[in-house]
Amino acid sequence: MEKFKRGGKEMRMLVTQDCNYNCVMCHGEGLQEEKEATLSPDDFAFIFRVGKERLGMDTTTLTGGEPLFRKDIVEIAKNLHEEGAKITLTTNGRLLTRRMEVGKYLDRINVSVHTMNEEKYEDLVQVKNSFHSAMHNLRAFRQAYPEVSIVLNTTCIRGFNSEPDDFKSLVEFAKSIRASIKLIELFPPDRTDVVSLEEVTTILTALGFVPTETELRKRKLSDGQTTVSLTRIFCAEAVNSGDPAAFCNQQNDVFISPDGFAKPCRSDSMEVDLNSALRSRNEDEMERLIKHAFAETGRRCVYDRNNLSEMEAPETLTEKYGERAYVLEKLEAYRGVDAEEDVMRLDVVQFVKDHENCFDRSLSTGHVTGSALVVDPGFNQTLLTHHMKLDRWFQFGGHSDGDWNTLRVAMREALEESGLKSLRPYSGNIFSIDVHPIPERGDEPEHKHYDVRFLLIGDPREPSTTSSESKELRWVNLDDAARLNPSDAMRRMVEKAKRLK
Numbered sequence: 392m393e394k395f396k397r398g399g400k401e402m403r404m405l406v407t408q409d410c411n412y413n414c415v416m417c418h419g420e421g422l423q424e425e426k427e428a429t430l431s432p433d434d435f436a437f438i439f440r441v442g443k444e445r446l447g448m449d450t451t452t453l454t455g456g457e458p459l460f461r462k463d464i465v466e467i468a469k470n471l472h473e474e475g476a477k478i479t480l481t482t483n484g485r486l487l488t489r490r491m492e493v494g495k496y497l498d499r500i501n502v503s504v505h506t507m508n509e510e511k512y513e514d515l516v517q518v519k520n521s522f523h524s525a526m527h528n529l530r531a532f533r534q535a536y537p538e539v540s541i542v543l544n545t546t547c548i549r550g551f552n553s554e555p556d557d558f559k560s561l562v563e564f565a566k567s568i569r570a571s572i573k574l575i576e577l578f579p580p581d582r583t584d585v586v587s588l589e590e591v592t593t594i595l596t597a598l599g600f601v602p603t604e605t606e607l608r609k610r611k612l613s614d615g616q617t618t619v620s621l622t623r624i625f626c627a628e629a630v631n632s633g634d635p636a637a638f639c640n641q642q643n644d645v646f647i648s649p650d651g652f653a654k655p656c657r658s659d660s661m662e663v664d665l666n667s668a669l670r671s672r673n674e675d676e677m678e679r680l681i682k683h684a685f686a687e688t689g690r691r692c693v694y695d696r697n698n699l700s701e702m703e704a705p706e707t708l709t710e711k712y713g714e715r716a717y718v719l720e721k722l723e724a725y726r727g728v729d730a731e732e733d734v735m736r737l738d739v740v741q742f743v744k745d746h747e748n749c750f751d752r753s754l755s756t757g758h759v760t761g762s763a764l765v766v767d768p769g770f771n772q773t774l775l776t777h778h779m780k781l782d783r784w785f786q787f788g789g790h791s792d793g794d795w796n797t798l799r800v801a802m803r804e805a806l807e808e809s810g811l812k813s814l815r816p817y818s819g820n821i822f823s824i825d826v827h828p829i830p831e832r833g834d835e836p837e838h839k840h841y842d843v844r845f846l847l848i849g850d851p852r853e854p855s856t857t858s859s860e861s862k863e864l865r866w867v868n869l870d871d872a873a874r875l876n877p878s879d880a881m882r883r884m885v886e887k888a889k890r891l892k
């Protein structure tokens with residue numbers, strides 16, 4: 392039970408995806424698709440109770456979206472509090488005074504305050520007149536609840552909030568409301584706008600801060616009055632540990648989605664359905680499902696290349712579809728960006744279900760292929776290949792040759808065709824889908840490629856090498872990629888990649 396105690400693992404309750412802000416860097420806690428908020432305050436309390444009584448978890452975090460957007464958030468917090476939960480609420484603070492009563496049940500609030508500059512703040516969250524009201528609410532909350540911890544969460548971004556004066560104004564505000572500060576390093580570390588934790592430490596030291604804790608995931612500095620902790624997002628810490636899958640399995644939390652699924656990984660669509668155990672209030676079954684979700688943490692880590700060969704799909708799909716379950720699970724979790732792509736997604740699902748040998752090139756009506764759009768860590772450029780035979784610019788990709796793991800196919804093709812050793816998946820989830828006809832050639836009749844695409848990150852500073860299939864490789868700006876390959880499929884991928892910037 393030890394690892395579930397305070398400071399250990401917990402179930403983070405993602406109570407809603409709705410938000411009153413539209414932050415440029417929002418990651419939605421890893422949820423890709425729209426989820427209906429179907430869980431009631433009693434449901435959240437039941438899940439927590441099983442976690443507490445059976446596994447010894449005593450903390451939980453209410454997160455979102457913006458949790459205060461839920462009208463029943465006070466009831467959710469009250470019920471969890473009555474079950475003995477120590478509760479942290481993550482919020483942007485803008486609705487705090489509207490739901491002030493929630494403070495009665497909280498131990499801590501984590502508030503996103505990335506800058507004390509009004510104009511920059513409102514540019515980032517994309518809501519006018521939001522800065523002063525959020526700051527006012529934080530002051531009012533502090534007055535009403537002197538005993539609740541307040542932590543200001545600040546992501547450090549070069550050119551945005553990386554100057555000593557930026558840190559100084561944040562520290563001053565923190566002091567005025569007796570808050571501590573959590574400074575978060577951007578990920579991945581090869582982005583050009585990353586401010587490293589080492590650099591932040593130098594700035595803080597010059598402002599009179601001294602290190603008080605240096606252990607991994609607990610680095611802290613203090614000036615005697617205000618504590619600043621330095622942190623990376625969870626997956627970055629996992630990558631830095633050298634064994635991301637094991638680190639994640641030992642330390643990661645599980646997210647409970649607003650529609651009753653437990654989600655073990657921020658980058659993968661795999662979920663454990665809690666709904667039937669919830670409806671029947673079956674504590675044994677709920678315990679089994681929660682344990683199953685925690686056992687899955689790290690197992691599909693996209694940062695651990697060995698994992699690519701061991702990933703498994705949920706038991707029910709596997710029973711019916713065998714190895715095809717892996718791609719089916721991802722296809723079912725994916726949503727196209729427009730109706731046309733969603734129709735293609737359904738076509739691929741049907742094709743995979745109907746054909747046991749869908750990954751074989753010998754299937755003459757068509758086959759599942761794997762592709763990869765390779766982008767730089769800042770999502771500015773993409774590496775395209777000028778295809779020798781087709782004389783056109785494309786992303787990387789090719790035949791599955793019997794391999795059911797389409798992410799592995801996409802990785803293999805991109806590695807072979809680009810020579811880039813730095814390649815890694817952005818996530819284990821599908822990035823795009825395209826179904827297109829391939830004209831008759833030689834013995835091969837006309838057929839279709841059911842192409843499942845993933846996003847990979849590569850380092851443009853690394854030299855790339857052309858394969859025998861390519862005339863030339865070229866890093867180009869995303870907009871230029873859409874000009875070099877003016878297809879709907881490329882346009883969709885470019886638009887999506889730009890949104891990740």
Ligand code: SF4
Nearest residue numbers: 626629639656657692
């Ligand atoms: S398994 Fe998922 S959540 Fe865990 S470190 Fe890897 S990508 Fe991150």
